[in-house]
Amino acid sequence: MHDMFKRYGTGLTTMILLVTAFWILILLILPNLTMFESSFRPYLPVTEVGGPKDFYSFANYGRILGANADMTVLGLTFEVPVRVKVFILTIFYSAVVTLITFALAYPLAYYLAKIVSPKSLPTLFLLLFVPLWVSEILRSFAWFIILAFKGPLNVALMSLGIIDSEIRWIAGFSPVIIGLVYTYVLFMLFPLYNAMQSLDSNQIEAAEDLGSPWWRTHWRVILPHAKPGIASGAVMVFMLSAGSLLVPSLLGSTTSGWFTQTIQGVMLEEADWNTGAAFAFLLLIVCTLFVSLMMRVFGVRLSDIAK
Numbered sequence: 251m252h253d254m255f256k257r258y259g260t261g262l263t264t265m266i267l268l269v270t271a272f273w274i275l276i277l278l279i280l281p282n283l284t285m286f287e288s289s290f291r292p293y294l295p296v297t298e299v300g301g302p303k304d305f306y307s308f309a310n311y312g313r314i315l316g317a318n319a320d321m322t323v324l325g326l327t328f329e330v331p332v333r334v335k336v337f338i339l340t341i342f343y344s345a346v347v348t349l350i351t352f353a354l355a356y357p358l359a360y361y362l363a364k365i366v367s368p369k370s371l372p373t374l375f376l377l378l379f380v381p382l383w384v385s386e387i388l389r390s391f392a393w394f395i396i397l398a399f400k401g402p403l404n405v406a407l408m409s410l411g412i413i414d415s416e417i418r419w420i421a422g423f424s425p426v427i428i429g430l431v432y433t434y435v436l437f438m439l440f441p442l443y444n445a446m447q448s449l450d451s452n453q454i455e456a457a458e459d460l461g462s463p464w465w466r467t468h469w470r471v472i473l474p475h476a477k478p479g480i481a482s483g484a485v486m487v488f489m490l491s492a493g494s495l496l497v498p499s500l501l502g503s504t505t506s507g508w509f510t511q512t513i514q515g516v517m518l519e520e521a522d523w524n525t526g527a528a529f530a531f532l533l534l535i536v537c538t539l540f541v542s543l544m545m546r547v548f549g550v551r552l553s554d555i556a557k
Contacts, residue, residue, distance in 0.1 A: 445479025
């Protein structure tokens with residue numbers, strides 16, 4: 251704190267602290283506290299709010315339990331409530347999206363940080379940023395067109411003789427995963443790039459001079475140094491994927507419901523904002539647990555992720 255006042259002066263530092271406090275309090279803490287409080291109260295007409303029917307309970311959270319549906323895990327089929335199944339699959343496939351984005355972003359981040367010429371970096375970064383100039387809804391619509399039954403992907407594969415008839419790509423969770431990976435891969439790439447860029451290249455050269463194969467160099471030298479970037483990217487991609495609504499709505503099928511769609515349906519279609527708040531808070535809790543797990547797995551702190 252003292253360094254901030256010394257570096258930026260009293261006026262600018264005070265303004266930065268006030269804006270940060272406003273952001274945290276007004277846009278983060280108060281809305282979540284309001285959602286938390288509402289999640290324990292029944293949804294009532296305005297005239298009955300504060301009356302005998304307005305009391306705190308866990309009834310809204312219990313509404314996640316309802317009609318059952320079959321769920322298959324490792325070849326075993328058992329029945330779970332429909333909303334619980336959607337919740338579990340949302341968390342699972344968000345984790346899958348996180349793993350895929352890491353697998354795609356890691357080699358590209360290493361290439362940009364340690365191999366490519368510094369003169370080429372601005373051009374490559376410009377090419378990477380181009381998709382961000384287009385809104386998320388247009389990118390999702392583009393993937394919907396590409397994956398359509400009579401879309402360009404099927405036409406190209408049939409013209410090359412790879413497939414004999416059209417494939418219904420928009421089925422299950424595959425198109426949702428593709429859309430989420432495409433949308434959020436850069437949120438994994440840039441934290442990895444920043445972490446790898448700070449690594450002294452002499453350490454990599456020393457490992458190679460000592461006869462270390464490439465995979466061991468990555469495992470023992472690069473990956474440990476990139477832990478804060480991996481944790482930061484994993485947290486952002488997972489939370490953005492689990493909280494995404496647009497991509498699952500446009501690219502999802504009847505068998506690939508996302509939990510955010512469940513929350514939207516409860517709030518807008520059933521007009522039960524309190525139950526929707528309970529479901530949203532459950533999702534927030536799980537995302538927070540995932541953040542804590544990633545920090546523990548990679549042995550990093552919030553300060554390391556912030557850097």
